[in-house]
Amino acid sequence: MNQEKPVPSQRISLGVICMITAFLFVAVCSALVKGVSDTRLPTPIIVFFESLIPLTAIVIWHLRRGTRKFSLATKHPGLQITQGVVGFLTSYLLYLAVRSIPTVNGVLLNTSAPLFIPVICFFWFKTRIDLKLMISIALGFIGIVMILKPSSAIFHQPAVLIALLSGVAVAFDDIILGRLESGGEERTDVTLFYVFLMTTIISGLLAIPVWQTPAGSQWLYLLAIGSGFLGIQLFLVLALGLAPVTKVSPFMYFGVIFAGLIDWIFWDIIPDLLTVAGIVLVVAGAIGSILLHPRKHPRGKRTIH
Numbered sequence: 001m002n003q004e005k006p007v008p009s010q011r012i013s014l015g016v017i018c019m020i021t022a023f024l025f026v027a028v029c030s031a032l033v034k035g036v037s038d039t040r041l042p043t044p045i046i047v048f049f050e051s052l053i054p055l056t057a058i059v060i061w062h063l064r065r066g067t068r069k070f071s072l073a074t075k076h077p078g079l080q081i082t083q084g085v086v087g088f089l090t091s092y093l094l095y096l097a098v099r100s101i102p103t104v105n106g107v108l109l110n111t112s113a114p115l116f117i118p119v120i121c122f123f124w125f126k127t128r129i130d131l132k133l134m135i136s137i138a139l140g141f142i143g144i145v146m147i148l149k150p151s152s153a154i155f156h157q158p159a160v161l162i163a164l165l166s167g168v169a170v171a172f173d174d175i176i177l178g179r180l181e182s183g184g185e186e187r188t189d190v191t192l193f194y195v196f197l198m199t200t201i202i203s204g205l206l207a208i209p210v211w212q213t214p215a216g217s218q219w220l221y222l223l224a225i226g227s228g229f230l231g232i233q234l235f236l237v238l239a240l241g242l243a244p245v246t247k248v249s250p251f252m253y254f255g256v257i258f259a260g261l262i263d264w265i266f267w268d269i270i271p272d273l274l275t276v277a278g279i280v281l282v283v284a285g286a287i288g289s290i291l292l293h294p295r296k297h298p299r300g301k302r303t304i305h
Contacts, residue, residue, distance in 0.1 A: 023255030053226025084198025140285025
């Protein structure tokens with residue numbers, strides 16, 4: 001019986017640093033989207049440039065070895081396209097939400113995916129949810145309710161629900177990614193290429209009816225958002241290639257701290273006590289889900305060639 005080799009502590013530490021850095025980029029990109037939204041630039045245009053920049057970068061990266069060696073072939077085109085569509089929803093829904101809610105709420109609900117993964121797997125793969133995992137999920141959902149503060153007014157200001165849907169999209173994204181990578185046949189750079197490609201195509205089509213050419217400072221915002229999105233993906237690849245997912249994933253919630261600091265510094269937004277309590281419960285429940293349900297958090301060794 002083969003046992004997994006222990007991961008050196010130095011690799012785990014580097015993986016943790018990369019994960020924290022990735023979610024620093026998540027918080028910063030979300031805040032930049034909130035900032036550029038004040039200039040009334042439509043969300044589809046923002047997402048179009050956010051994905052076009054890393055798509056261009058990954059194509060240039062492959063072309064460095066010459067056109068003859070350029071290959072982004074996949075054995076699972078259907079799953080890759082599905083992954084790309086879901087990847088588009090993770091960004092689009094989050095950015096649509098943070099236009100009108102605090103960045104910290106958007107980032108927190110976007111990273112609530114670990115609460116949904118076991119539930120989706122229960123219905124999709126008939127996997128078991130034990131009592132400890134059930135308690136973790138329940139804690140997280142209680143926290144979500146505390147943040148949402150459900151009332152009739154929520155239907156007139158549905159941004160928090162949209163942010164929550166982005167978390168559901170992230171959960172599906174992780175599960176589909178696990179199916180792609182379970183056989184070890186798909187390279188991470190190929191998967192990223194399809195995510196960037198599909199996001200560029202879909203957001204480009206949605207941008208046509210509302211198109212306006214960015215001007216002045218909008219270009220700086222878009223360049224920063226696109227570069228930040230590339231940074232998110234690269235640091236995630238590094239983090240999950242250096243250490244097991246259960247070791248590094250809990251540190252993604254540093255993104256919530258970063259988002260809260262950004263809200264406070266730039267928009268003078270301080271969450272109320274009920275929201276803070278909800279954030280604590282969501283983070284605790286999600287980390288419990290990651291630790292108790294590691295098989296369905298499938299991101300393992302990831303490399304870019």
